[in-house]
Amino acid sequence: MGHAASSKKEKNPKSNRAEQLPGLKVVILGDSGVGKSSILVRYVHNQFTPMYIPTTKVSIENIVKKLNIPDHALVSLTFWDLPGKEDIQLYRSYFTDVDAAIVVVDLSDPESLNMALVWKQILMNNMTVTTVLDNTPGVKRHEDIYKKEPAPNKYTIPILLLGTKFDLVEKMTQNSEGNKDSVQTSDNKLPCIKELEEYGARYNFTGSMAVSAREGDGSVHQAIQIFIRHIIEKKYRPRKQEENNNDKLGSASAVEKIFEISGVENIDKEFLKAEKCIRRIQSLSKYSDQSLKKFFVKCSQSNLTNSEDISLENCVVALKKYFCSPDTQLEMHEEDRFCTINLKAEKENIKMASCYEKIFKTFNLEYSASVKAILSEFPDFISTLSNIDNRIEVLCQDNSCQQNLLNDKPLDYLQASLIIETNRAKIKFTQNQATDKIKSAETSLNKIKTSLLW
Structure with a gap:
């Protein structure tokens, strides 16, 4: 009987979608x-x-x-x-x-x-x-x-x-x-x-x-x-509802919402401030990850490393070994809490192949630049998000705010509380993500230093 009921509902797309239970x-x-x-x-x-x-x-x-x-x-x-x-x-x-x-x-x-x-x-x-x-x-x-x-x-x-x-x-x-x-x-x-x-x-x-x-x-x-x-x-929010929400906010559909609107105006304003920090953290983290992967790919394509056993240490060690000669050597220059890697040549007429030039450019102009930005900006972002979350906590404890929501609408306050706590969890998650990225950058610098000693 279950199959018969299902076949009837397939004529209606919405009913069919509801049949596929979350x-x-x-x-x-x-x-x-x-x-x-x-x-x-x-x-x-x-x-x-x-x-x-x-x-x-x-x-x-x-x-x-x-x-x-x-x-x-x-x-x-x-x-x-x-x-x-x-x-x-x-x-x-x-x-x-x-x-x-x-x-x-x-x-x-x-x-x-x-x-x-x-x-x-x-x-x-x-x-x-x-x-x-x-x-x-x-x-x-x-x-x-x-x-x-x-x-x-x-x-x-x-x-x-x-x-x-x-x-x-x-x-x-x-x-x-x-x-x-x-x-x-x-x-x-x-x-x-x-x-x-x-x-x-x-x-x-x-x-x-x-x-x-x-x-x-x-x-x-x-x-x-x-x-x-x-x-x-x-x-499981329907896509159409998301598009309608984006239209109301005047934003492009490609921009993913970070926070839900709780309906408490002064708290939603604080989440809007946090959103700017979070988007910057997300974009910098993504660019850093992508540029590191690009560096790995360039090293692999140049046959410096095995694509199955690729890491930051392996790439740096491979570069050092390849350019280790009486006329050339790999040189690390530390600045802004991170580093760049360059080729030091004893003779001015030494020309580097284009594939190796791309490796150095990818590391210095993309990966190193993104890591320096992370080390420079993320501590301030973490502090800013903490201050925002503290202000939100104070606003949540404001009895007058809660009472206004409770008047004639007993469910509104609980629903708003659920949304607010979910949004605060996103702030905490992003803070942890930013902290991890800072630690990862510091670890990467130590790995590079150690690799150059081998």
Whole structure:
């Protein structure tokens, strides 16, 4: 029956596209007893059991959910409910090809929140992605078909911070104070809720929300639905919608958006300032990588190095050996924290072949120039992005800003928070990328110096 239904929908392109369901693997993390399994059962089956049975092995639930997104009304979700205590080697196998994560903490336990960052770090340290090496039919070993590599998106993976047992917190508050309003903050939030939000913002979680799996109040469903919808909008946004957004912004369709618009004007202005730094970091990093590859290609084409065993050290050593003679030698000139490489000739009439001239020009005028720019500009960019992120954090804590969003639109603030935290994660990722590029440039200089000593 499934095939018959599918064939009917193929007449409508939009229906056919919806039939190809987006799929997400979501892992649920947290200490034992915080309520991970209860959250999953409430969301998938809308049920709750008061009996506590510790999860001793991973539980996997597959479900198709309807989301309020044009052209992507359905999404296939695979939830992995992980034990609170597990061997780290097993966690590595669980964290393969993960699309998102939910870190669960117990609001009724003051110590539980401090473990959220630990679980986030465990996830990022062990995330891997699977690459298909050879899908040709035949008898092959698993390692000949698939390859696991460290996940490139570990700094930007969406992670929801979910505080459970909110019903217990409310009861404890009422019992201890007699009037729960008396212990709430000026913005009508219980202290544990405010602490949860501040913690999530401080450690760059995609969003944070307090829920109750015991009470059928819809809080679990609402929190996860908004989180999944945010991921799907980011990952599977229709091309037409992107083009419309670009037209509204007056930008060319070839320019990829870096940040989503949160709707909080003063915060979006800060992200706009950060965008200029990020685009410069991205363009310089890309040009540096491309020029280094071009240098490698020139060395290989000139038969100085083997294309299968090519590196910066090998190229420099090969150049030194080739031009080592009584009349010529390779010379390094250090300037602006990096270097150039030139040929020093004892006789003025020595003419270098054009292929070797191109090697030196590629290194000095392209690769060396880009590295010098990175070393000169990136420290300032890193500092600027830190200042911008600090200002955004202050704006996020502005109660008046939050209250304006909450008025008559209870979902707007959570959605804006998810967008803001995702944008802040991009800033952090770019800062790490810039720092890595600086370290890589310093390492490259040391490699060149060492190579010239050989």
